[in-house]
Amino acid sequence: MRLLVIGNSHAACLIEAWRGADGAHGATEVDFFARAGTALGEFAIEGRRLYAPTAEGRAFQAQLGQKAEFDLAGYDAILVVGHELSGFRLVRILNRNHVLGWPYRNRLDIPVITEPCLRDALDDSLEDITATRLLRQIAPALSADRQRLIALPQPYPSQIILQGKAKSVGFVRLCRAQVGAQCRALFETVAQAHLAGIGAAFLPQPDETVVEGLLTGQDYTLGARRLSDLSQTQPPQDELHANARYGALIWAQVLAELGAA
């Protein structure tokens, strides 16, 4: 089985985990096409041909030890990782709107919305993210009966955000209000339905990695590698990236989905 992983910095944990598995997954071969950031311009698709259109992109692929051009017909599944497919999409709505009927207080008297309205807002917001735009471009080039499209979300922020000053204050607020699990369930339900509409399967973050309903356990974030230099780890205060242990769980999830586990 041949797989192509397209991603941003959140692909690093998959690269590390795959390399760490050291052939344990048998005949499965994986290519990676990754670039930090979220710019759609880092990828170009012409028919079945997917390639890095910039010299920087090609150099980065070479640094990863990967090709800079791929024939999409040669893969059994294409995986898109991160690229704004993230719980942050939900939380940024909830930073400005209070959900009626959820068991938390509207301390700042921000405008209220119903849960159906929240679902529709999130669904709309997934329309323009890099991940779904990529998937919509790739889908027509695939043979639907033999090639799968899979979308993997960016992990929820690390639980270290509960310890001090964090960028992801919205997550902290929602976790402390004990609605993290509701947020997660809503995000994953909406994302699953949205991606199904594009023809992609959404694989949610594994249960065992989630704490406080909406965060990633520290065991799965400490020591995360940097995509720009896989020999380096992310700084200790990094709250966004997952490590190879997390990546290994994702690989198990992906291979199970593809019937290759």
Next chain:
Amino acid sequence: MSYDDVPAQCFWGKCQRDADFLLDRLYAPQIALTPQTRIATAGSCFAQKIGGALKATNATLLDLEPLPLGMRPATGQRYGYGLYSARYGNIYTSAQLLQLAEDAFAARLRDEAIWQADGAWIDGLRPRIEPLGFASRAILEEARLSHLRKVREIFCTADLLIFTLGLTERWQHRQTGTVFPIWPGALSPPHRDPAHVFENARVMTVVDELDRFLRLVRGPNPGLQVLFTVSPVPLIATATGGHVLAATQRSKAVLRAAVDEILHLHPGCDYFPSYEIVTANPRARSAFLGDEREVRPEIVARIMDLFLAAHPTLQRQTPDAAAEALDPVCEEVLLQAART
């Protein structure tokens, strides 16, 4: 001032000789607007056109219940976003405007305007604000109270309210006087109640309601100015039993006369003649689209040209807002649907 002293636009013949009927002299504003003026909008569906056009300018439009991040405007419209300065939906009558202000300042819920249909709870005062209705009465009440707080904030902080009067015909609850935006029997699913009675307001009623509204909101916000317009859109149906054409003309005449009376009673109020530009302009005999109810986009653009020319510090920033505008949300069309 005699006829010797009045300017050219006072004479039909001189206007007639001008290619544009001297429309550039039609509106002489009594209130000054700047890009810093905090503007709130409300009214019948035609007000959505004015608000939409103002969004394309450098005007400061209040929006206390903004579109959730990421939601598309077309989706938001189904939830009442982006139409006005808060999600109150269309306010067709002076009675509705007064009632909204009274409820906002008293944080008042009205039992007779809350009902259940097909398992969902309906806010009869904003019947199209949630496409599927509310999941519970408690959620509906929390939503309405939150909304009323935002409305109160608008009335307390706006510098200018642009209000478009649409109808004199209204349906109200016999015992309480609660006014509905539309006959509840036309909703889907219909809500029929013998306590809902028809009323067609007279000039004195409209004047009284607008007068009470102004006194109420100018208590906490004495500087609030109000710019009135009258919707040129004909009634889609009349409950008087008479011809809809006569009912339309009667309704608009009452509203227009009432506004004139209010301008005499309350300084800081003004009237913008968009109604006249659409319905009485000899140069635009066909100001409506095929259904004769929807004002042509170019006429709306012309209205806004005249408005902006009178307030020169307000300037368009995106040129084609009218072309990109969504169709207005109009509960009134349900009256037609109820009979077809």
